Structures are given as structure tokens and as C-alpha cells.
Amino acid sequence: MRLTSGPAHSLVQLDTIPLGDWRALCDRALEPNGYYLPDWEAAVNASARGRTDTSALCVWNDGPPARLIGLMPVTSLRRAYKVPLPALVSGHPYGTLCTPLVDRDLAEPAVTQLLQAARQAGARALLLRDVALEGAVMQAISSALAREGLKPRVLQSYSRACLDATGDGDDMLRDALGPKKLKELRRQRHRLAEHGPVSFDIARTPRQVALALEAFLELEASGWKGRRGTALIQHEGDAAFIRRAAPALAANSQCEVVTLRSGDTAVASGVVLRHQSRAFFFKLGVDERYAKYSPGVQLTIALTRHLCADPAIASADSTAAPDHPMINPIWRGRLVIGDVLLPLRARDPLVELIHAALAARRGALDVARRGVHILRGLRTR
CATH class of the missing domain: 3.40.630.30 (Gcn5-related N-acetyltransferase (GNAT))
Known part of the structure; x- marks a missing residue:
């Protein structure tokens, strides 16, 4: 052509x-x-x-x-x-x-x-x-x-x-998950805290994003994506792309890396892009050794509250597969x-x-x- x-x-x-x-x-x-x-x-x-x-x-x-x-x-x-x-x-x-x-x-x-x-x-x-x-x-x-x-x-x-981020995050989570599921997730979070205080960290600056990205890449490769050979860090060109893109976007406030920690250990991490009033949940990595505490769900709940509290964000696209078992019950909007x-x-x-x-x-x-x-x-x- x-x-x-x-x-x-x-x-x-x-x-x-x-x-x-x-x-x-x-x-x-x-x-x-x-x-x-x-x-x-x-x-x-x-x-x-x-x-x-x-x-x-x-x-x-x-x-x-x-x-x-x-x-x-x-x-x-x-x-x-x-x-x-x-x-x-x-x-x-x-x-x-x-x-x-x-x-x-x-x-x-x-x-x-x-x-x-x-x-x-x-x-x-x-x-x-x-x-x-x-x-x-x-x-x-x-x-x-x-x-x-x-x-x-x-x-x-x-x-x-997708997520309607214009309302209160806690109200949205209660409507989506119900009191029984939220109680179970709080119990899991308390159990996770026995391994070290649980924190939710947001990397925003290019340097912060570059450092947090390495933890994300390790988590992604440690799980099923690594076993399948589809983790970003397993391919030189893909690793180079994300290491270039994320800090460059962070310089314009268009990328964050969010991390859930237990003590000093990163148990879940995700890359989030931002364009205008919409966020895009690009990828998620979890430490499968902590699977019984639902680290991916715990991170997504914290991210939901973070996005709903941000007046610059009106919606978020999960960019996930249809019928995704983790995020579909939490983000009830559909794109x-x-x-x-x-x-x-x-x-x-x-x-x-x-x-x-x-x-x-x-x-x-x-x-x-x-x-x-x-x-x-x-x-x-």
C-alpha cells in the first residue's frame, strides 16, 4: 500500500x-x-x-x-x-x-x-x-x-x-460488593497485616514511577504470566517499551504505578494511565504467595477509592477481558x-x-x- x-x-x-x-x-x-x-x-x-x-x-x-x-x-x-x-x-x-x-x-x-x-x-x-x-x-x-x-x-x-468515579468510593464499593463480601475482604486485609503493616503507595513522579515499575515487572513475571512467557520483562523489546513509556508519561501526570505493600514487601502492583478525565488500568501483578489474602482485589479496592477521591477523574476503563472474574464484581459499569x-x-x-x-x-x-x-x-x- x-x-x-x-x-x-x-x-x-x-x-x-x-x-x-x-x-x-x-x-x-x-x-x-x-x-x-x-x-x-x-x-x-x-x-x-x-x-x-x-x-x-x-x-x-x-x-x-x-x-x-x-x-x-x-x-x-x-x-x-x-x-x-x-x-x-x-x-x-x-x-x-x-x-x-x-x-x-x-x-x-x-x-x-x-x-x-x-x-x-x-x-x-x-x-x-x-x-x-x-x-x-x-x-x-x-x-x-x-x-x-x-x-x-x-x-x-x-x-x-469500567468505573464511574464521580461518586463516593466507599458507597460504590458497598453497592457493588455488599456488606458480607466487604467484611470478608477486611478480614483478609487484617490477616495480611500480620506479615507487616498494609499500605497503598502511589508513584507519580518519573523517578518514583521508574522505581515502582521494577517491582511491578517482578511481580508480573512471578505469576501465571511469567509461567506462560507473556510477562513484559521476559521480552527485551517489551521491557524497553514500558520502561521508556511510564516515566515519560509521568512527567505529564499521565501515569501512576500503584502498589499494595505488607511491610516492605510489594504484594500487588498496577500501572494506571490517565488521559483527560479517564484512567486506564493497564496491567496488574500480584505475589501469588499471598493469594489467600486476595492481593489483586485489595489493590483494586484501594485504587477505586483513590480514583473516586480524585476530582480530575470521572471514569476508569479496566481494559480487561470480558467477564473478568476479579474486576467485574467491583467495577459494575460496562463499556x-x-x-x-x-x-x-x-x-x-x-x-x-x-x-x-x-x-x-x-x-x-x-x-x-x-x-x-x-x-x-x-x-x-
Whole structure:
């Protein structure tokens, strides 16, 4: 797929976008996305496995002064899924949200020109992965397509936990968990305190975040993610990405590392991104030696109180899998996320072929997953 450029929109390499313009767009974004913040995405693009050398659809207004009003990291369908058809796919950062950045004051021209930039790059369709289906950006995209007689096609969707942080944290926890569960968790916390005083620490400055991050990485690798080989620290490029991204974001008050300790021992730790009024719970690591005290739940309860007490935060996205057994009972709000195919031409047979190829791929993956579950079940008998 060829690279094109013009005065209003272009497809460019991600690392060529001026960071000042990107940050300014984030400040004006119609919908927050912590995983498309420039310091995060630049670090992902520099070293994270399978996520480097990403391109981006960029849209500029006419000015003066000219300013960036739309940005969508993308890759080719061939690279994303090994499907050799002319489509672009939203670039997948570390984190499960790919909602594009769109200027809230110029949303209509921004999304219209993003679609046009994809056409000029030779794409016949755009695949948005992990986009907020009920968000303002998706509504603007649907309206832009409707004006051209086109409709988005939702390929799959699910709901994941989110937090309404505008109320009192203790009230929210009582409503979500009930007095009996909270009493049990208090009992577990008291038992944990027998190993040392329990504290909840928040690392905010770049230096604090860099130090706390190392404890998080060790905790993550000590558990099931380490046994599966998916912990960040187990891969040089992934470790380099998070060690670069977290302190850089902390310099702009966009990243915290939260840690639950028993005495001097970190028993649970999590990385939290912040964009506008929304927090994003990126990852959690726990010391499984303390599993009977529910360290992950204890950390999430403390984090809930922390976010609800922060007037700058209105909501938090768990960025967790659907039906997540730990966070779903605590954060009772739900965010609808999905993959959406955007046709770029009316009655285009290539769009039908792209749609069919994606459906076939998903069907094959579902069969493979069922096979893995069956094999795991047989091994545990």
C-alpha cells in the first residue's frame, strides 16, 4: 500500500509526527485514549514486539494556524492478519483500545478526512479494532459514512468493566460488593497485616514511577504470566517499551504505578494511565504467595477509592477481558468494545471479500481456542 501525502491529510510513519502537535490534539480529543498518548505509542512503536514501524493516518485543518485534528495509527491488513487484501487496520498498541484521536471542535471534518486519507492510500476498507462502540468518535464516524450512503459493520463486540468515579468510593464499593463480601475482604486485609503493616503507595513522579515499575515487572513475571512467557520483562523489546513509556508519561501526570505493600514487601502492583478525565488500568501483578489474602482485589479496592477521591477523574476503563472474574464484581459499569469494518466505497465487491476473509479467520481462531481448552482439560484429568 503506497504512502500518500497532501495539505489536509496523509499516511505517514508514526515517528515523523511532531510530538507537540500530537500532544495538543490529545488535549482537544473528543474521546480519551490513554494508549494513543504520544509518549506511550512512540515507545510501543520503538521496540514492542510486533508493533514497531507503524504508520498513521493524519488530518490537518487548513488554518491558519494549521493544526492536527485527527490521528489514527494503522497497519496493513497483510501485516496485521496475513490477509493480502487492500485494507488498513487500526494499529494495536499495548492496551486494548484503538479509538482514534479526533479534535472535539472539528470532529466532522476530521473523521471525513481520515476516511479520505485511507482511500488515497489505496484502502478499500478500514478495520477498527477494539473501538468504543457507543463512544462519541464512533458516532462521528457512523455519521460521516451515512452521508456517503455507507454503514459500519460490527464484526464482534463485548462488554468490559469500567468505573464511574464521580461518586463516593466507599458507597460504590458497598453497592457493588455488599456488606458480607466487604467484611470478608477486611478480614483478609487484617490477616495480611500480620506479615507487616498494609499500605497503598502511589508513584507519580518519573523517578518514583521508574522505581515502582521494577517491582511491578517482578511481580508480573512471578505469576501465571511469567509461567506462560507473556510477562513484559521476559521480552527485551517489551521491557524497553514500558520502561521508556511510564516515566515519560509521568512527567505529564499521565501515569501512576500503584502498589499494595505488607511491610516492605510489594504484594500487588498496577500501572494506571490517565488521559483527560479517564484512567486506564493497564496491567496488574500480584505475589501469588499471598493469594489467600486476595492481593489483586485489595489493590483494586484501594485504587477505586483513590480514583473516586480524585476530582480530575470521572471514569476508569479496566481494559480487561470480558467477564473478568476479579474486576467485574467491583467495577459494575460496562463499556462496549468491538471490531468494526468501515467500507470506503459503495457496493464494493472487495469489501465483501475482506469481510468474508475476516469472518473466516475469526472462525478458525474460535476452533483453535476450543481445541486448546479441550487439551488443557484432558491434561488436568
